[in-house]
Amino acid sequence: MKIKYLLEKEFKQFFRNAFIPKMVIIYPLLVMLVIPLITNLDIKNLDICIVDKDNSSSSRKLIQKIDASNYFVLDKVVHKYSEALEEIENGNIDAILEIESDFEKHMTNGTNANIQISANAVDGLKGGLGSSYLASIINEFSGDSLASVSIQHKYNPLLDYKRFMIPALIVILLILLCGLLPALNIVNEKEVGTIEQLNVSPISKLQLILAKLIPYWIMGLVILSICIIIVWLVYSFVPAGSLFTIYLVSILFILIMSGFGILISNISSSMQQALFVVFFFMMIFMLISGLFTPFNSMPQWARIFSSCLPPRYFIEIMRDVYLKGSGIIDLYPKFLILTGFVILINFWAILTYRKQE
Amino acid sequence: MNNNDSINKVIKVENLTKKFGSFVAVDNISFEVGKGEIFGFLGANGAGKTTAMRMLCGLSKASSGKAKVAGFDIYKQTEEIKKRIGYMSQKFSLYEDLTVYENIRLYGGIYGIKEKDIKPRAYDLLENLNFLDKKDALVKSLPLGWKQKLAFSVAVFHKPKLVFLDEPTGGVDPKTRRQFWEQIYEAASRGITIFVTTHYMDEAEYCDRLSIMVDGKIEALDSPQNLKKQFNVNSMEDVFHTLASKAKRGD
Numbered sequence: 251m252k253i254k255y256l257l258e259k260e261f262k263q264f265f266r267n268a269f270i271p272k273m274v275i276i277y278p279l280l281v282m283l284v285i286p287l288i289t290n291l292d293i294k295n296l297d298i299c300i301v302d303k304d305n306s307s308s309s310r311k312l313i314q315k316i317d318a319s320n321y322f323v324l325d326k327v328v329h330k331y332s333e334a335l336e337e338i339e340n341g342n343i344d345a346i347l348e349i350e351s352d353f354e355k356h357m358t359n360g361t362n363a364n365i366q367i368s369a370n371a372v373d374g375l376k377g378g379l380g381s382s383y384l385a386s387i388i389n390e391f392s393g394d395s396l397a398s399v400s401i402q403h404k405y406n407p408l409l410d411y412k413r414f415m416i417p418a419l420i421v422i423l424l425i426l427l428c429g430l431l432p433a434l435n436i437v438n439e440k441e442v443g444t445i446e447q448l449n450v451s452p453i454s455k456l457q458l459i460l461a462k463l464i465p466y467w468i469m470g471l472v473i474l475s476i477c478i479i480i481v482w483l484v485y486s487f488v489p490a491g492s493l494f495t496i497y498l499v500s501i502l503f504i505l506i507m508s509g510f511g512i513l514i515s516n517i518s519s520s521m522q523q524a525l526f527v528v529f530f531f532m533m534i535f536m537l538i539s540g541l542f543t544p545f546n547s548m549p550q551w552a553r554i555f556s557s558c559l560p561p562r563y564f565i566e567i568m569r570d571v572y573l574k575g576s577g578i579i580d581l582y583p584k585f586l587i588l589t590g591f592v593i594l595i596n597f598w599a600i601l602t603y604r605k606q607e
Numbered sequence: 608m609n610n611n612d613s614i615n616k617v618i619k620v621e622n623l624t625k626k627f628g629s630f631v632a633v634d635n636i637s638f639e640v641g642k643g644e645i646f647g648f649l650g651a652n653g654a655g656k657t658t659a660m661r662m663l664c665g666l667s668k669a670s671s672g673k674a675k676v677a678g679f680d681i682y683k684q685t686e687e688i689k690k691r692i693g694y695m696s697q698k699f700s701l702y703e704d705l706t707v708y709e710n711i712r713l714y715g716g717i718y719g720i721k722e723k724d725i726k727p728r729a730y731d732l733l734e735n736l737n738f739l740d741k742k743d744a745l746v747k748s749l750p751l752g753w754k755q756k757l758a759f760s761v762a763v764f765h766k767p768k769l770v771f772l773d774e775p776t777g778g779v780d781p782k783t784r785r786q787f788w789e790q791i792y793e794a795a796s797r798g799i800t801i802f803v804t805t806h807y808m809d810e811a812e813y814c815d816r817l818s819i820m821v822d823g824k825i826e827a828l829d830s831p832q833n834l835k836k837q838f839n840v841n842s843m844e845d846v847f848h849t850l851a852s853k854a855k856r857g858d
Contacts, residue, residue, distance in 0.1 A: 255716025259705065266704045443698025450664050450694040452686055453717045606685060607667045 252453055256461035264465055270431065278423050278473045282480040285419055286412045296380045297343040298322045299334045306354035312391050316347070321383045338370055345369040345380050363392060416487060417568035418541045420477045424500065425535050425561060428470040428507040430528050432462055436515035437524040449605045459600050463508050470504035471497070490575030496568065498578065502588040503564040509596035516602040535561045560591040615642045617769050617800045618663060623672035625658050632658040634823035635672065640769075640802060640816075645795050647814030648804040651851050655823040656804040657697065660771050663802070664694050677768045690718070693762035693770035693799075697777065701758050703747035707738065710746060711761055718765035732760050752783035759790055769800035781809060788813050811843045819850050826850045 265271055298316065302309050317324040325343045328334050334346045350364035357363055367384050371377030439445040448458060474497070481487050489496055511528065518524035536542070538552060539561035548556060556562045563584040570576040578585060618640040625633040633655040640646045650656045661667035663676050665685030674681045677691040694700075701710045711729040720728065733739045736756060746754060755775060762770050772791075776784045784807065791813075795801050803814070811817055811831060818828040827834055827850060831843055838846045 252717050252719065255713050258716075259702065259709070259713050262709065263702065263704050442703075443696055444700055444702055446666065446696050446698070447694065447700040447714075448717070450666055450689060450692070451714070451717050452690040452719070606665055607661075 253457045253461050256453070256457065257464060260461055260465045264469075274427065274469055274473060275476065277427065278476045279480065281419055281423055282416075282477050283484060286415055286485065289411075289415050294321055296322050296345060296376070296383075297325045298345045298347060298384070299325045299337045299343045300327045301331050301334045301346060301348040302327050302329060303351040304349050304353040305329070308354040308357045309349045312349065312353075312388065315391055316384070316387055319383075319387060321380075321387075338368070341370075343370070344376065345384065347384060357392065412485060413487060413573060414569070416481050416485065417572045418565060420474065420481075421503075421539075421541060421561060421565045421568055422536060423473055423477065424470055424504060424564075425507055425532060427473060428466055428504045429511045429532065430525075431469070432466045432508045432511035433515040433518070433524045433528050434511075434521065436462060436512060437518050437521050440515075440519065441521060455600050455603050455605060459512060459596070459603060462512055463505065463596070466508040466511075467501070467504050470508070471500065474500050474504075487572075489572045491571035491577055495571050495576075495578055495581070499564060499567045499571075499581075499585065499588065502585070502592050503560065505592045506560045506588065506595055509592070509599045512599040513595060513602060516599065516604070535559060538562075539565055541565055560588060560595075563587050616640065617642050617644075617677055618646075618802065619673075619675045620663070621673040623659065623662060623674050624670050625655075625662055625667065626670045631823050633662070636820075636823075636825045638818055638825060638828060640800060642768075642800055643795055643798050645791065645801040645803065645813065645815045647811055647817040648802065648820065649806065649811055649817055649847060650804070650820035651806065651854060653856050654820040654854070656820055657773055659820070660773055660802065660804055663688075664692060664771055665689055691768045693765070693767040695758050695762040695770070695772045695775050697773045699754060699758065701746045701754060701761065704745060706743050706745055707733070707749075707757060708742040710757070711764060714761045715764055720765055728764070732764065736760060752779045752786070755779065755783075755787060756790060759787065759794075763794050763799055767799065769802060770794065772801065772803040774804055774806070776805070776807065776810065784810065808842070808844045808847060811847070817843075819847065821850050821854050822856050826853070 300313055300316070302313065313324070313327060316322050322345075325337065328337075331346075331348055334343075334348070337343045338346055346366075346368040348366040348368070350366075353363050353365070365388055367381045369377040369381040369384075436445065439448075478489075478493070478496070510531070514527050514531075515524055518527060538548070538556045539545075539559050540548075540556065541561070545553065545556060545562065545566070567576075567581050567584050567588075570581060616639045618638075620639070621637045622635050623633060623637070624631065624635050636659060648656045648660065658667060662669045662681060663674060665681060665688050669681060676688045679685075679687040679691075681688065702713070705713065708729060711732065712725055715725040715729065716722075730739065730742075733742055738753075738757070741749070741753075746757070749757070759770075759772070759775060762772075776787050779787075788810065791801055791803070803810070805811060814831065816828065816830050817834060818825045819834075820826065827837070827846070829837065834846050835841065835843065838849050840846055840849065
């Protein structure tokens with residue numbers, strides 16, 4: 251088994267590198283500890299100004315209710331709209347709620363009360379989500395006497411954005427490290443010239459590629475384990491499904507990414523070129539695979555495009571297992587697709603690796 | 608040529624050509640190299656020496672012509688050729704972040720030397736080089752001359768029929784070059800054919816036979832003595848200048 255000698259070499263080189271082994275540990279630690287706290291799309295602490303023209307007990311009750319929610323910070327209550335407008339123009343507040351003077355009358359009669367919400371939509375997401383939160387508080391308030399609508403958020407009952415992001419962050423880490431490092435490894439051998447010494451030897455392409463794949467495959471599984479442990483220890487968030495399913499799908503996905511890295515290194519003659527191509531694809535993988543934005547809200551053409559990218563399936567499986575507790579049987583079509591990608595990309599990588607120019 | 612002669616030829620090249628687009632890097636060259644011979648490939652930078660050598664090693668695909676290396680066809684049997692040759696490239700070819708012994712072990716392993724044989728053979732080699740105490744030193748810590756000696760030893764570690772050396776002594780002083788050539792002679796005496804490209808004239812003098820390439824063509828091919836006689840000059844330097852001055856290609 252000649253591959254034994256190549257693997258020995260790869261591992262020795264990996265651990266002798268002053269930087270890469272440290273990065274493999276520190277990078278996931280840092281990302282999993284810090285990023286979930288930052289990338290939060292929940293809107294909290296919106297500054298709000300209320301124009302209370304009614305000044306009744308009902309309007310005061312509504313104001314209290316809004317003030318009590320942790321989504322809003324009541325800046326001040328004024329009686330004229332122009333005063334509130336000045337506040338929003340000065341940037342002191344994010345939204346205005348205007349309660350008309352006939353508010354209490356309508357409430358007691360059970361007719362439509364007039365309430366106007368104006369939100370600063372410079373940050374569209376904040377404005378939009380803020381006003382819809384506000385609307386739901388008002389609906390709930392006015393509905394106290396009428397029929398109330400109940401919404402239940404399945405699988406993520408607290409609508410905790412962290413739970414949505416954590417599986418995605420694991421995916422990002424695996425995309426980055428398992429795609430980039432093999433590409434750089436081979437291109438480095440090309441630049442230094444040692445690859446030629448391997449190409450002039452009778453070793454087969456398959457063994458050469460496998461010797462490059464296997465170390466990064468193991469590295470990917472180590473990164474995954476670090477992530478799972480941190481998420482469990484720090485966020486008390488464990489997969490609802492089985493760890494076995496998570497490891498199985500990750501084994502497939504890491505092979506896809508490393509094969510992809512090798513594919514890129516085959517067509518790149520310099521480090522710069524390889525880096526540029528890898529980053530181009532990383533960008534596409536991250537933005538079009540449903541990592542941040544839901545797959546179903548993409549335009550039709552983007553959904554078709556996204557379906558050709560392996561990360562789309564991986565992120566869906568990771569979220570399903572982590573949040574819904576899905577098992578292999580529920581997910582087998584996606585497993586099959588990923589297996590297809592493993593075969594396709596690695597076959598392609600072996601095919602494009604040239605021992606001869 | 609009698610049959611016996613033909614068997615003893617390790618390299619046979621006929622009208623070998625390599626084109627990159629419209630640029631003809633190697634233009635219709637033909638030559639033969641006998642067993643145990645030290646065959647020098649001389650030429651200015653860009654004359655096509657390295658390209659010609661890379662075709663024979665199976666690293667580069669020939670555009671046209673015929674060639675056999677160690678009896679195998681360079682188009683169809685490159686993997687058979689690769690088992691039987693050693694190669695030391697212009698670019699330094701050992702792994703700098705592996706130790707001396709680890710490098711020998713790696714190349715021994717991928718050329719199919721048995722696990723139990725690698726260690727004793729590696730220790731023999733290092734002892735002959737007077738290098739045993741440095742076996743656990745990282746290659747990057749060695750001086751260039753030592754790296755080159757080691758690279759050569761690694762290239763012949765699997766006992767190839769012939770070894771290709773592409774400007775093996777670039778960047779070292781004449782004394783170190785001299786020592787390197789002692790190693791080459793020693794290998795040749797064990798029956799290993801040496802195919803070496805160079806542009807150092809003192810090295811040219813050490814070769815049994817020389818071919819001088821100008822603009823992708825072989826302009827002269829004979830022993831150093833005969834070449835000097837043929838061009839009626841006293842040194843290889845003058846032979847080379849007479850021929851190289853005809854070159855149209857720049858560097």
